[in-house]
Amino acid sequence: MDLENSEKLEESSIYCANCRYCVLFRKSSGVDSAQYLLRVKCTQEKWRKKLGEEKMYKYFTVARRTVEHCPCYKEMGDLRTFIKILRKTLPVKDEVYNLKI
């Protein structure tokens, strides 16, 4: 994907990252109790798997989370500016973080 295309916004979509109900949380890595991963979820539970379970996503993918319509969407600010900054600051892959210093 070229840089210009990666920075485009899908004008007809809602970007969940810019919604107050899209939240970041820590999830245990399952390997070491001091290690964790970052995940995002919709606190309105709008993200669902086919069988109805709540769906969560890896943090580094959050800028790609879009929905066509959402009655619960609560915009947090200027979308274009926010997504631009977010795309520049997100990790490029699923990172493991450590509580130990």
Ligand code: SF4
């Ligand atoms: S409430 Fe709707 S717009 Fe907000 S995070 Fe959930 S699915 Fe996305």
